[in-house]
Amino acid sequence: MENIQTKDHIKPRKGRGRLIWRFLKGSKALFILCMTCSALVSLGEMIVPQIIRITIDNIIGGASTENLAPVVQNMITSLGGAEALRGRMWIMALAVLVVAGICAVARYLFRVSDVKASERLVKNMRDTLFGHIERLPFQWHMSNHTGDIIQRCTSDIETTRNFISEQMTNLIRIGILLVMSMSFMFSMNSSLTLIAMAPLPVIIWYSLFFHRKFRKGFEECDENEGKLSAMAQENLTGVRVVRAFGRERYERDRFEKHNEYYTSLWVKLGRLMSFFWSSSDILSGIQIMLVVIFGVLFCLRGSMTSGEYIAFISYNGMLVWPVRQLGRMLSEMSKAGVGIDRIGYIMDAEEEKDPEGALTPPMDGDICFDHVTFAYEGSKEMLHDVNFTIPAGTTLGILGGTGSGKSTLMYLLDRLYPLPADCGKITIGGTDISKIALEHLRGNIGIVLQEPYLFSRTLRDNLGIAVRDLGDKELEAAVQAACLDETIQSFTKGYDTFVGERGVTLSGGQKQRAAIARMLTRPTPIMIFDDSLSAVDTETDAKIRTALEKRFGSATIILISHRITTLSKADQVLVLDHGKVSQLGTPEELSGQDGLYRRIMEIQGYSAEPETKEKESAADLKEVTAE
Template identity: 45%
Template structure:
């Protein structure tokens, strides 16, 4: 029920439309029940000559047009009455469909907006654990499941209630004994529908989770298609997809079997109930205990009575599926936001940074950073070297407040990092990742994303510093060249340089290069670093790299091993004492000597 309380919240702003839709289907139901009564009056009174068993106000209306004798002479008027009643029924059914569709589409739009907004603001750690394919399914398939329920089934609940009340009340007024017979198996059908709902709900959850895995495999394969081709792993990928697909097919087949079993058995019970009504009704009609018109009404109403009962099974089935979808949507909406503390500070950031005895560990309890202490002055360049898993990127994540440190202190220009507004801080820090992400847009559009309203001269200047301007202008369409999804049409080095240019456009006082020069050659690497120095002297720069040539000109070099700073100093100092930095320097120098020999 908690999930459906969430649905009630989603309906805010559209509840009146649903109320109007339910009222419309109620009016349509009333007119649909009047048609069999007109047919009964025509058979029993107009044709059969029996006394009319109808309310007094109906008799007054009939008498005003000449009574039953006039209708007997102009029996086509009864046909027109049935047609008019059906027409009015159709008009209100149309309004029901229109209003429920408009409301459900509006709610689906609001849900997608809420989910997208939430995913923009959840913590960075959430995406480390989440699967992209599963998130896509929750924002599309699960939302569409809720939309279909709101559009088709929610209003049908009102219709079913109206039909049950109308059918039972009219049938009791006509013949109590026949009404009891008509309802003999209905409690059993309803009980069967309820038990079925409890069974099928788990199957819907299994199918949704399996579909999420299938979507994830497909998304990963399409994203990593170049890796698949490069290692000739197409057959492996086909087999992996086939395994997940077969599991999904098996779960869906099981679900369809449950559906087929339900509808076939409920059809049997419904037909059995109808058969009982027809057999006993014919017997009582022949024996004179009931009129032919009443038999026609009961056989017609029996179908109307059984429909909402059987429909209850479908409603409960879709309700189960919707409950599962709402639960998966709610999991996203309940995620913790990457929120700022109240009244976060917005200091003038210059770039003076101090780490003091900082420790950090992830949720799994493994400590990643141990007693990190160092100082950086405004405009200095800090280089970080270390093996994979030593904590280099995590250190920069703390500075960017993607994670918050547990103990110790990080200060920027004397202000504690935790007290600085996150959005303000991130606007002042430019970061270029090792695997830069480019959108499937033009190069110019990707660069403009860094700063709203940036002029073209600024774009060209940043591209020149990143040594990518000449490459871009050599393309047929220049800066209007489409880069393809994730920048697939550019080489690794070109993507990194476009990402560097994008970061430079922000003109931040702090720049972070997280191994983002790894895909460019050493000559271009040196040229970019030289251009950066000439561009602005007061930008504090962090460079993570495994190239000694890239690190050697830094004002401060940090060597990290197993989450600790094991060496610290300038290039000239570190190469003259034993340690990881000297070993890597010797290995890289040896390789260069071999290549130049």
């Protein structure tokens, strides 16, 4: 099986930006509002230190207002001038409160819009991913671990959401803080500003250096989280097998070993991040210390006023925060980049598509396999030059050893696997199935797979999954045809019996009959039973075949089985041997020929009176049970 983790390093073909932009559908306006509110908060934070500086230098200190911006001078004049404001200091305090109030409202709107936008983003991502995965080819699903796909659709989505809602929305705020704080600082004292900026290139280089290390660490952690999820999913799904073979300790040790390795990766990454943040704190502390020391010296020399010094310290704090936030953004970007790439791998997978001008022809014609050759990706040839025709309305039995290609024939007929153009063709009523619309093709082919799958729902929900608004009469008729009616009547809750995950509460035979009943709720012109009677007794097998003959005599039926009694009433039987047609004929003809059919017939002790033998076997079984 191809491992999904091998493609983690591949960037999405559509690009991360375009992928995120697609997921932002329906939440863009909210994110814009979020960024606008963030910008208002930044502007308010810029204004408060200036109000404090003017209050200390111009109102209390009596310094001239000529060095202030014209807009500020006009505001002071309209309020009666600096002398009048000195006696009414409450006005300056009120100005600070008004700005703080605006910032508080902006912060509230920022949080509300951020939460709404991020939740809509997550919903859109989940809906888009789930819808896309549902339309991916069966071959893709068989090549990728279910647990890892789930991890990508949960953990990686959450990582992407956190980055966009917590980091991306602060971009404008960080930009405003950087530009405005540096411009205000330069306007107050250019020398001290240069001193304040000296450590910044080192901090930025330091952050970029660790960005690459973080990405590698997050990628490794995500890969192993996917493996751990896949391991847990497989064990939970196969819990009966694990317990039946007494493998609990082995599986637990195996899980704990990988979990310990996964934990060690996060501990290692945590140490790296701790070193990065502590080093960043030291560099930031040195920068603040330099500003405080040199700022005091400039004040003592008279090249800075007290108000300018206080404002400068405030702006320096604002300058340090976005620089440090930039480092956090880079580390989070590393993590989000890995998550987006992993999601992009799923989104880049090609969906099943109908050919241009897809046809919807009648599906009750002859089925023809015309020189079909097929091999699974990375495997040896499974079918070789298979050539046969199933006349409409007849029953074909297929017999063959394990791995002979019986199920593969049906997968190709239902286009669960596409048949390459140069490997023959399959036609229904003379129409190549590659030209038929998928929904039409699969809507007219009923198939019961070799391993019946029941959902964790009630029996009614499972049986009616193929038909919307299924009536009680249609449901009961399908259940009777599948010989499941007595089983359902024995359940206390009848059709409302909860079957558990994968139908765990039912026996193998009950699950097979439930799967058959589910398929029969939607009568189709083509019906496939892929070894779906193997878990039922021979008497029930005969009853189901008789019911099928009565109700669906005009349908084309394909029976795959290892049981000769199941194939005995078929119009013709196809025998496969290592992917090739070794025999084809009626059961009577094959029983008189040397070959696999006759050998299996002799091994199973099949006689010319199979129905009598089945009844005798059933009677013997009852006697043994009674004893």
